[in-house]
Structures are given as C-alpha cells and as structure tokens.
Amino acid sequence: MAARGYRTPFLSKLALMICLATVALSVSNCAILRLDNPLPANLENRVQMPGMPGVRAWGDQYSKSFEQSALESVEQEKAANNGELEPVFYVLALSGGGEEGAFGAGILCGWTKAGTRPQFKLVTGISTGALMAPFAFLGSAYDKQLEKFYTTISSEDIYQPYGPVTILLSLANLKALPSMADSRPLTRLVARVIDADLLHKVAQEHLKGRRLLIGTTQLDAQRLVIWNMGAIAASGRPQALELFRKIMVASASIPAMFPPQHFEVEAAGHNFQEMHVDGGTRAQVMLYESSVRFLAVTSRRPRKLFIIRNEQVHPEWENVKPQLKYIAIRTIETLLKSQGVGDLFRLYVFAQRDQFDYNLAYIPPDFTPRPTSTFDTAYMNKLFQLGYQQACCGQPWRKYPPGYEPARLGEQLDFPDPATAPQESSTRSGGSP
Numbered sequence: 001m002a003a004r005g006y007r008t009p010f011l012s013k014l015a016l017m018i019c020l021a022t023v024a025l026s027v028s029n030c031a032i033l034r035l036d037n038p039l040p041a042n043l044e045n046r047v048q049m050p051g052m053p054g055v056r057a058w059g060d061q062y063s064k065s066f067e068q069s070a071l072e073s074v075e076q077e078k079a080a081n082n083g084e085l086e087p088v089f090y091v092l093a094l095s096g097g098g099e100e101g102a103f104g105a106g107i108l109c110g111w112t113k114a115g116t117r118p119q120f121k122l123v124t125g126i127s128t129g130a131l132m133a134p135f136a137f138l139g140s141a142y143d144k145q146l147e148k149f150y151t152t153i154s155s156e157d158i159y160q161p162y163g164p165v166t167i168l169l170s171l172a173n174l175k176a177l178p179s180m181a182d183s184r185p186l187t188r189l190v191a192r193v194i195d196a197d198l199l200h201k202v203a204q205e206h207l208k209g210r211r212l213l214i215g216t217t218q219l220d221a222q223r224l225v226i227w228n229m230g231a232i233a234a235s236g237r238p239q240a241l242e243l244f245r246k247i248m249v250a251s252a253s254i255p256a257m258f259p260p261q262h263f264e265v266e267a268a269g270h271n272f273q274e275m276h277v278d279g280g281t282r283a284q285v286m287l288y289e290s291s292v293r294f295l296a297v298t299s300r301r302p303r304k305l306f307i308i309r310n311e312q313v314h315p316e317w318e319n320v321k322p323q324l325k326y327i328a329i330r331t332i333e334t335l336l337k338s339q340g341v342g343d344l345f346r347l348y349v350f351a352q353r354d355q356f357d358y359n360l361a362y363i364p365p366d367f368t369p370r371p372t373s374t375f376d377t378a379y380m381n382k383l384f385q386l387g388y389q390q391a392c393c394g395q396p397w398r399k400y401p402p403g404y405e406p407a408r409l410g411e412q413l414d415f416p417d418p419a420t421a422p423q424e425s426s427t428r429s430g431g432s433p
Contacts, residue, residue: 036273037271037272037273038220038272038273038274039220039265039267039272039274040272041220041221043267043268043272044221044223044267045058045061046267046268047265047266047267047272047274048265048266049243049265049266050264050265050266050271051235051237051239052231052235052237052240052243053065054066054068054069054228054231055227055228055231055232055235056225056226056227056228057225057226057228057291058221058224058225058226058291059215059223059224059225059226059282059283059286059289059290059291060223060224060289061290061291062290062291062293063291063292066226066228066288066291066292067291067292067293067296067297069211069228069231070211070294070297070298071297072209073121073209073211074209074298074299076207076208076209077121077208077209077210078209079209080207080209085299085301086119086121086301087301087302088118088301088303088304089121089298089302089303089304090118090119090120090304090306091121091122091123091124091287091303091304091305091306091356092120092122092123092124092136092306092307092308093123093129093285093305093307093308093347094123094125094126094128094129094130094133094136094308094310095127095128095129095284095307095308095309095310095311095340095343096126096127096128096129096278096279096280096284096285096310096311096340097127097129097284097310097311098127098128098254098310098374098375099128099374099375099376099380099383100128100310100311100383101128101129101131101132101150101310102150102310102380102381102383102384102387103308103310103363103383103384103386103387104128104129104132104308104310104387105132105146105149105150105151105384105387106150106383106384106385106386106387106388106389106390106391107308107361107387107388107390107391108132108135108136108143108146108308108387108391109143109146109147109384109388110387110388110389110390110391110392111391112143113388113391113392114391114392114393114394116394117140118304119139119210120136120137120210120306121209121210121211122210122211122212122213122288123136123137123210123211123212123213124214124215124285124286124287124288125212125213125214125215125251126214126215126251126279126280126283126284126286127251127252127278127279127280127284128252128310129285129310130214130215130248130251130252130279131190131251131252132146132149132150133212133214133229134198134202134212134229135149137202137205137210137212138198138201138202138205145193147384150380150384151377151381151384152377153189153377153380154375154376154377155373155374155375156185157185157186157189157375158183158185158186158189158374158375159181159182159183159185159186159257159258160181160182160184160185161180161181161182162177162180162181162182178259178260179255179256179257179258179259180256180257181257181258182259183249183253183258183259186249186252187245190245190248190249191245194241194244194245194248195241196241199233199240199241199244200233202229202230202233202234202244203233203234205230206230206231206233206234207234210230211228211230212228212229212230213226213227213228213229213288214226214227214229214247214248214251214279215227215251215279215282215283215286216247216250216251216261216276216277216278216279217276217277217278217279217280218274218275218276219255219260219275219276219277219281220274220275223282224279224283224289225276226286226288226289226291229244229247232244232247246261246263249261250263250276250277250278250279251279252278253276253277253278254277254278254280255277255278255281258277258278260275260276260277261275261276262274262276263276280336283339284309284311284336284339284340284343285307285309285340285343285344285347286343286347287305287347287350294354295353295354295355302357303355303356303357304356304357304359305347305351305356305357305358305359306359306360306361306397307344307347307358307359307360307361308361308362309344309361309362309363310362310363311337311340311362311363312337312362312363312367313337313340313341313344313362313363313402314365314402315337318330341401341402341403344360344401344402345401345404348400348404358399358400359397359398359399360397360398360399360401361387361390361395361397361398362398362402363383363386367383367386369382
C-alpha cells in the first residue's frame with residue numbers, strides 16, 4: 001500500500017526491524033521459512049493459474065491471451081451497444097499510497113457529484129489503488145461503499161502487529177515469521193466488501209467489453225504480474241471469488257510489514273507456489289505495460305487517460321533525526337516518491353505512444369495535515385474531503401507529469417554560442433589557472 005511510513009510509529013519500527021533483519025540473516029545459519037514447492041526460474045514464462053489459463057500476464061512481456069482479451073473487448077462492447085462503440089475510450093489508473101487512497105476515493109465520489117464522471121473502458125489498480133479499483137470499475141453506484149471503506153477504517157481493520165518478543169525471535173530465526181504484522185484483518189475486510197454479488201457484477205461488465213486489471217509483484221522474479229480480474233470473475237470457476245480477493249490483498253501487502261500471499265500455480269504440467277507482495281514494489285501506478293500491443297487491437301476513437309496518484313509528488317521537508325530507524329524510513333519514503341514520479345513519466349510516454357489525452361491528479365503540496373498514526377481515520381477523512389471538493393469544483397487535471405512542460409509549438413530554444421559565451425574562471429585561490 002506504499003504508506004508514508006516515516007510519520008507513523010509503526011513503520012518507524014518497521015524500518016528499524018528491516019535493518020536488524022538484514023544483519024541477523026547475514027550471520028545466522030538457522031533454517032529459514034520457505035515455500036513448500038516454489039516455482040523454478042526456468043518455468044516462470046510458462047506459469048498459469050489452474051483452471052484459468054490466460055487470466056494473468058507479466059507486465060514486461062507481450063501476452064497473447066491479453067491481446068486476445070483486448071480484441072474480444074471491442075466485439076463485446078459492440079454487442080452490448082447495438083453494434084456501436086462508445087464515442088470515447090476512457091481509462092482510469094489508480095496508484096498506491098496506503099491510507100492516502102482516501103484522496104482518490106474522494107475524487108471519484110466528487111466526480112460523480114459534479115456529473116462529469118465517465119464510464120471507464122479500462123480501470124487499473126496497484127496497492128491501495130487495487131482496493132478501490134473494483135468500486136471505481138463498477139461506477140457511481142458503489143460510491144457509498146468506497147467512501148465508507150476509506151473514511152471509517154483504522155489500523156485495527158488492516159493489521160495486527162506482532163509483539164517485540166515475537167519479532168526478535170523471528171529475526172533470530174527461532175520463530176519463523178514472514179512479516180512484522182498479521183494482515184488477516186485486511187483479509188477479513190476485503191472478504192466483507194468483495195462478495196459473490198460484486199463478483200457477478202464485475203463479470204457482467206467484463207462481458208460488455210470493459211476490463212479491470214490489478215497488479216502484484218512476484219517477489220522471486222522481481223516482476224510485475226497483471227491480473228485480468230474480469231476474466232477471473234467471469235470464469236465460472238468455484239475458486240474465482242477466493243482468487244479475486246487474494247489478488248487484492250496481495251497487491252496491498254507491503255513487504256516485511258504484511259505477509260506475502262502464496263498462489264498455487266501450474267507450469268509444464270506440475271504444481272508450484274508463488275509468493276506475491278505489494279504491486280507498488282514494482283510500480284506505483286500501471287496501465288497495461290508491455291502485455292498488449294494496444295494500437296493494434298483498438299479502434300480509432302478519442303482516448304483519455306486519467307491517473308490518480310494517491311500521494312504528494314513534490315519534495316516534503318522533514319527534520320530527520322540522525323538515527324538508524326529514522327534514516328532508514330526516510331530513505332524508503334524518498335525512494336517510493338521518486339519511483340512514483342518516474343511511473344507518472346512512464347505513463348506519459350505510453351500516452352504519447354498510444355495517443356491518449358493525459359490527465360493527472362495528485363495531492364497538492366499545500367495540503368499540510370499529517371496523520372498521527374497509521375490509517376488515521378481523521379486524517380483519511382480530510383484527504384477524502386480534499387479530493388471530493390476538488391472534483392466537485394471541476395479541478396483541472398494536470399496535462400503533464402510533475403516538473404515537465406513541453407516546448408510550445410514553434411518555440412525555438414535559444415542556446416548560447418560556446419564560442420562567445422563567457423567562460424567560468426577555473427582559478428583556484430593561491431594558484432594559477
């Protein structure tokens with residue numbers, strides 16, 4: 001969920017424990033917890049879900065099944081609209097951000113209030129974006145559920161931290177633990193909101209030609225996995241609901257903080273296990289990556305991409321104490337922010353290549369409230385209201401990634417002539433040039 005950890009005591013402890021774990025594991029010869037039958041590296045490109053071939057793809061590799069699904073979506077859309085296609089191809093990409101997903105939830109609900117929210121042909125979600133993606137996909141009818149999800153929960157609804165003794169025993173490999181906390185509260189929360197009725201509605205929309213994609217990170221492979229959630233919902237398989245829920249939990253499972261989710265897979269006629277964690281480990285926001293040759297499988301019509309980045313993208317000042325845990329958590333926070341900005345540029349390149357109108361929203365730098373704890377309900381309500389009011393007032397979407405603005409058409413850049421430009425002096429004090 002890519003939470004802004006350095007401001008919360010739990011994640012400060014997490015950073016410290018990650019450092020300690022690195023030391024402990026480097027000097028210990030004790031047995032380490034492993035999967036029973038992990039997927040071998042030589043079969044990673046042949047992996048499938050049992051009974052549901054084609055419902056997942058690597059984000060960095062072309063997928064024939066995903067391209068076929070994209071082709072089918074055009075025909076399904078025509079069948080659902082008396083042979084016609086919607087006049088505009090709308091895409092919504094929802095990013096990670098932990099508790100700050102309340103900002104995106106507010107935008108979606110305020111967008112409904114403004115009366116300008118479109119129906120999206122494609123919705124993608126990563127991390128906390130994966131938790132809101134099914135609601136966003138199903139449309140305004142689920143705004144109440146979305147608002148409740150992001151304005152009434154607290155940390156107790158997401159995780160239960162292990163005690164210090166348990167964690168220290170784990171670091172010493174005397175008690176095997178995959179994480180700092182138990183995420184079964186999150187699993188129960190997802191099970192309450194993602195029921196058979198919602199799964200059925202996702203399947204119906206999928207069969208109308210719409211697509212819902214969620215990303216997780218396969219940790220052994222260090223690769224993004226994109227899941228075709230509508231295809232799972234429409235598969236008719238008895239395990240579809242459980243798999244749908246598990247993917248959502250996996251996409252929001254911060255490594256080391258929450259335990260990874262284990263998936264039973266098959267490859268070359270044999271069964272194996274994979275370990276998946278937060279999609280934000282690999283990307284803070286995604287489109288369809290390399291899995292689909294987009295322009296080859298879609299019709300010519302206007303295309304609009306809307307990205308909601310559930311974070312601030314500008315640098316934020318923080319007085320960092322010169323101690324291990326504070327330096328560690330500040331470093332992780334900085335890396336995640338930098339990665340998130342890079343992803344916004346990556347999607348801008350996709351938008352230019354695939355002829356999308358690029359629209360970006362993110363938490364503005366003048367929003368100054370800070371959470372007092374992880375998943376601070378009061379803070380999340382402020383974020384929700386911020387997004388809601390901005391969308392209600394028709395806040396203009398930003399047309400470029402942060403810090404970038406192209407040269408105006410016909411504008412000529414004026415570079416100085418090196419032959420006539422003044423030269424910087426290289427004279428050093430007390431010496432010659």
